[in-house]
Amino acid sequence: MEALLVPSLAKVERIIQETPDVRTYRLKFKDDSLMEKFSWHPGQFVEFSLLGSGECTFCISSSVTRKGYFDCSIKKAGIVTADIHTDLEEGDDVGIRGPYGNWFPTDDIKGKNLLFVGGGIGLAPLRSLIQYAIDNRSDYKDFTILYGARTSADLCYKEEIEEWKKNTGIRVVLTIDKPEDTWKENVGVVPKILEEVVKPEIANTKVITCGPPIMIKYTLQSLDRLGFSPEHVITTLEMKMQCGLGKCGRCNIGSTYICKDGPVFTYAQLKALPDEF
Amino acid sequence: MSFSTFVTDTAGLQKMFEAIISKHETYAPVEKFGKFDYKKVSSLKECNPDSPIDATMSVKPLFFPRASKIIKYEASSAGTSIHETDEDPIAGKRVILGVKHCDARGLQVLEAVNKWDYIDSDFLKRRANTVIFSTRCDKADTQCFCTSLDYDVENLDAMDVAIINGPDGRIYLCARTEKGENFLTQNPAPGSRNPEPIAQEEMKKQYETFAASFRLKMDYKDVNEKMSKRFDSPAFEEASRNCVSCNTCAFICPTCHCFKISDEKIRDTGLRYKSYDSCNNAYFTLEAGGHNPRPAKYRRWRQRSMHKFVYYKERFGVNLCVGCGHCAISCPVNISIFEVVNHVANAPVES
Ligand SMILES: Cc1cc2nc3c(=O)[nH]c(=O)nc-3n(C[C@H](O)[C@H](O)[C@H](O)COP(=O)(O)OP(=O)(O)OC[C@H]3O[C@@H](n4cnc5c(N)ncnc54)[C@H](O)[C@@H]3O)c2cc1C
Ligand code: SF4
Ligand code: SF4
Ligand code: FES
Numbered sequence: 001m002e003a004l005l006v007p008s009l010a011k012v013e014r015i016i017q018e019t020p021d022v023r024t025y026r027l028k029f030k031d032d033s034l035m036e037k038f039s040w041h042p043g044q045f046v047e048f049s050l051l052g053s054g055e056c057t058f059c060i061s062s063s064v065t066r067k068g069y070f071d072c073s074i075k076k077a078g079i080v081t082a083d084i085h086t087d088l089e090e091g092d093d094v095g096i097r098g099p100y101g102n103w104f105p106t107d108d109i110k111g112k113n114l115l116f117v118g119g120g121i122g123l124a125p126l127r128s129l130i131q132y133a134i135d136n137r138s139d140y141k142d143f144t145i146l147y148g149a150r151t152s153a154d155l156c157y158k159e160e161i162e163e164w165k166k167n168t169g170i171r172v173v174l175t176i177d178k179p180e181d182t183w184k185e186n187v188g189v190v191p192k193i194l195e196e197v198v199k200p201e202i203a204n205t206k207v208i209t210c211g212p213p214i215m216i217k218y219t220l221q222s223l224d225r226l227g228f229s230p231e232h233v234i235t236t237l238e239m240k241m242q243c244g245l246g247k248c249g250r251c252n253i254g255s256t257y258i259c260k261d262g263p264v265f266t267y268a269q270l271k272a273l274p275d276e277f
Numbered sequence: 278m279s280f281s282t283f284v285t286d287t288a289g290l291q292k293m294f295e296a297i298i299s300k301h302e303t304y305a306p307v308e309k310f311g312k313f314d315y316k317k318v319s320s321l322k323e324c325n326p327d328s329p330i331d332a333t334m335s336v337k338p339l340f341f342p343r344a345s346k347i348i349k350y351e352a353s354s355a356g357t358s359i360h361e362t363d364e365d366p367i368a369g370k371r372v373i374l375g376v377k378h379c380d381a382r383g384l385q386v387l388e389a390v391n392k393w394d395y396i397d398s399d400f401l402k403r404r405a406n407t408v409i410f411s412t413r414c415d416k417a418d419t420q421c422f423c424t425s426l427d428y429d430v431e432n433l434d435a436m437d438v439a440i441i442n443g444p445d446g447r448i449y450l451c452a453r454t455e456k457g458e459n460f461l462t463q464n465p466a467p468g469s470r471n472p473e474p475i476a477q478e479e480m481k482k483q484y485e486t487f488a489a490s491f492r493l494k495m496d497y498k499d500v501n502e503k504m505s506k507r508f509d510s511p512a513f514e515e516a517s518r519n520c521v522s523c524n525t526c527a528f529i530c531p532t533c534h535c536f537k538i539s540d541e542k543i544r545d546t547g548l549r550y551k552s553y554d555s556c557n558n559a560y561f562t563l564e565a566g567g568h569n570p571r572p573a574k575y576r577r578w579r580q581r582s583m584h585k586f587v588y589y590k591e592r593f594g595v596n597l598c599v600g601c602g603h604c605a606i607s608c609p610v611n612i613s614i615f616e617v618v619n620h621v622a623n624a625p626v627e628s
Contacts, residue, residue: 002399003399004395004396004398005347005549006347006348006359007348009357009358009359051350051352051357051359051549052352052540052542055538077565077566078565078566081565093356095359213568238564239570240561242538245394246394247395247397248535248537249536249556250535252580252584253570254583255588255592260394276571276580277570
């Protein structure tokens with residue numbers, strides 16, 4: 001027995017095909033009392049297992065304010081995630097450990113404008129915070145959501161994004177890498193649209209960003225150029241993990257445990273880490 | 278708290294060991310193909326508590342098993358169920374004889390990572406249930422450098438009972454923890470007695486002779502400090518060039534604690550294991566999609582040596598390497614962590 005690593009069973013309630021290679025799995029613990037007690041902050045993650053295949057790290061992509069379930073949005077990327085996409089059906093059971101890790105500073109960002117910059121599956125952790133902030137709308141000022149993907153088919157949460165657009169005080173800017181016939185919104189990579197189209201207000205704004213490493217790299221440079229101070233830029237790291245709770249050594253960068261001290265960091269904190277991510 | 282010291286001789290010690298083995302679940306180094314590994318023993322004849330340091334495997338697997346079962350699961354049309362695995366075979370009360378000082382120190386160092394934040398109660402329970410008898414070596418092996426590291430040799434608090442050879446065949450049994458004290462009182466060596474105050478002097482002398490026998494010495498605080506300034510040094514590449522990434526050094530190390538979680542499936546039932554892994558593995562940080570933050574061998578060796586000599590200390594206040602020298606003894610290409618860290622520490626600082 002390794003008590004720390006034993007998962008609890010959860011049932012897949014619903015599967016939503018977001019994009020050709022991303023699906024959202026809506027989950028509910030089989031033990032009702034566990035579901036009731038289960039609480040998390042936006043930005044935290046779980047260790048999700050397809051029993052017999054293995055365990056993977058996924059952020060919880062829904063907000064605790066939406067009761068009775070939690071979502072994991074999973075991109076087919078390697079061995080276990082491919083098995084999840086192939087084998088897992090509605091009604092099946094999975095193993096869950098968590099929630100683990102730190103979270104977006106929901107209190108520090110109160111009273112601020114929020115600028116979300118997401119790419120591809122990187123919208124998953126942001127979605128948890130967006131839902132949370134929508135459900136606590138009066139705590140926050142204006143939101144801007146810049147979201148990009150390679151093609152329009154690769155945009156996650158399409159229906160929900162339409163809902164977001166209807167909210168007052170939420171500006172949604174979408175972009176894809178190359179033009180498409182029926183596409184009426186922006187074309188161009190996220191950092192370019194950020195600087196040329198979004199042109200965000202800097203005062204009293206917190207930026208929350210997540211996406212593929214290359215997008216993050218150029219987005220951080222753009223934010224620098226726009227004049228955001230690194231303390232106001234928040235991102236979440238995806239180092240490879242295994243235990244998720246500060247024991248296995250997998251996620252370490254220097255003396256930092258990404259699974260415990262992170263995955264959420266400010267850009268200022270990232271700059272202080274050894275260059276190993 | 279001060280603890281008792283008793284004095285006995287070889288015959289008394291043997292009798293005490295025999296009595297312990299007959300009364301308690303006891304583990305001790307057992308020889309196989311010239312190497313000694315800790316096994317459960319039923320007589321003193323089977324084992325060798327004085328096994329040579331250079332041929333003795335670490336006692337770590339008795340606390341952190343090479344592979345342990347996390348869960349067993351079954352899937353059927355009725356649904357999935359998760360079962361606890363068989364009762365932990367190494368969780369009961371037990372005694373271990375012949376643990377080397379450096380190795381006992383390794384367990385003490387490992388406590389830090391196992392009890393910060395989430396507590397690994399399995400590890401802590403195994404240690405709490407164990408009485409460790411540790412014999413201080415009389416002489417260093419060629420790869421030993423334990424005396425260079427930050428262990429308080431006066432205190433010797435990593436073991437429950439320290440056994441120290443005095444002059445004229447005298448053997449001192451020193452309780453070093455409350456658990457050791459109680460155990461020694463309840464299981465005394467036949468004919469042992471409290472020694473005259475001279476014991477302290479003699480033990481100190483033994484230590485000085487022992488310390489003088491070391492070939493390898495370093496000022497480890499200086500090495501700590503210098504390494505922390507040399508993250509970008511090409512010295513890491515030079516020092517690790519020959520490594521064939523076999524991971525032997527990590528698997529035999531008393532303080533390496535990286536692990537992986539893996540599933541084994543047979544039809545509708547399966548097991549999940551926790552087993553050793555190493556940051557020297559090329560795939561250790563390889564992410565799905567192909568990105569690898571440590572794609573080159575020197576980066577992995579940098580992680581290994583910096584974790585041992587800088588990061589763990591930064592985080593938990595103790596050095597992770599205990600200077601047992603086993604990695605150097607077992608490495609197929611003669612890489613020694615002692616040489617690596619000294620090479621890096623003495624390299625010029627990159628500007
Ligand atoms: C904090 C955090 C949150 C994440 N959130 C999401 C999310 O919401 N949606 C999503 O699709 N992906 C997310 N990821 C990435 C996801 O964990 C990997 O894509 C996934 O583990 C790949 O597993 P695999 O078995 O298919 O790949 P393989 O390459 O076959 O990996 C084998 C094992 O290595 C580990 N591993 C491999 N790549 C990663 C990685 N990038 N990060 C962590 N562990 C890895 C896993 O334990 C995995 O089982 C997140 C990663 C982290 C660290
Ligand atoms: S790194 Fe080498 S010398 Fe240091 S504790 Fe591990 S095996 Fe012993
Ligand atoms: S034992 Fe030697 S060759 Fe093997 S991984 Fe360690 S340093 Fe490299
Ligand atoms: S994932 Fe195991 S220590 Fe962070």
